[in-house]
Amino acid sequence: MNPIIDLRSDTLTQPTAAMRSAMAQAPVGDDVWGEDPTVAQLQERSADLLGKPAALFVPSGTMANQIALLTHCDRADEVFVGEGNHSLYYESGAGPAWAGVTFTVVGRHGLFTAEQLVDTIRPHDQHFPRPRLVTIENTHNRSGGRVFPQSDVAAIAEAAHSRGLSLHLDGARVWNASVATGTPPATLCGPVDSVSACFSKGLGAPVGSVLAGDRDFVARAHRYRKMLGGGMRQAGILAGACLYALDHHVARLADDHDNARRLARALSVVDGLRCEPTLVETNIVVFEVTTHSAADFVGLAAKRGVKLAALDQTRVRAVTHLDVSAADVGEAAQRLSKI
Ligand SMILES: Cc1ncc(COP(=O)(O)O)c(C=O)c1O
The missing domain is CATH 3.90.1150.10 (Aspartate Aminotransferase, domain 1)
Known part of the structure; x- marks a missing residue:
């Protein structure tokens, strides 16, 4: 038979020979001790690209999303998500299990508007969980890689912030949204408080995501990464693949x-x-x-x-x-x- 064509996911990419070579040559140190220069370089570069003061390297998009929930929320807080969002649908129930949050779905098909969000938020009442966080996904996986319209992102941020809620972007494929719209990732992330972005999807790295936000958020996220066992040692080998992907696999x-x-x-x-x-x-x-x-x-x-x-x-x-x-x-x- 002719060779198999594997269209199941963009996570199935094989690291290229040049990427493997970049990994082999990456200078490394113990990143739990804060001594891996390649991880530090990737974190700085990612923060810059995503337009946030700081970023944290983590093994996976799932861990980035879970750390975001833990850092933004207290137990029993309410998190508003689009239908089929990864953190609701594909993370094995981790949000309620680890962060103790309740998910409430807004709208249909993943994308939603500020009006739909506002209609879904209930008044403060002891019977209801405390509304705390909104999570959007850009691009939205289960809706077919749809780009979240930036005018909606801005309006959702305004609606969330004016009610004391934070906004997290699951930007596993924010690079695709950026290329598709010709908008820099930093602009796409401008209205959000935190963003998770993956190197192991379309960018073709074998492992790695970042969680970006302000310095205080990332410092608190750092502790949760350690608690979840996401502190890695000579992780520059992995960060080297991610830096290579940023240089060669975005356009x-x-x-x-x-x-x-x-x-x-x-x-x-x-x-x-x-x-x-x-x-x-x-x-x-x-x-x-x-x-x-x-x-x-x-x-x-x-x-x-x-x-x-x-x-x-x-x-x-x-x-x-x-x-x-x-x-x-x-x-x-x-x-x-x-x-
Ligand atoms: C939108 C989205 N967020 C998060 C993730 C989780 O990434 P990981 O597989 O690295 O945990 C995925 C994985 O496909 C995804 O599609």
């Missing part, structure tokens, strides 16, 4: 976005699939299957050498990334059209 995200649109256009004319190319803004294509369950379709696709992920009963996700070419998406669409 090329535009190729992934082009490939995603190419795939969506090809799938939109296949009988039995519903795919709307105009909804594809970044590297994620979500389409509906009308002839099979999503799980059955994913199984049949795998037999034809195309790996996909079922999102629910009917919806399937395909993600383009560093290891997927324009020719691969053409070939993938061909194979899928034969099911």
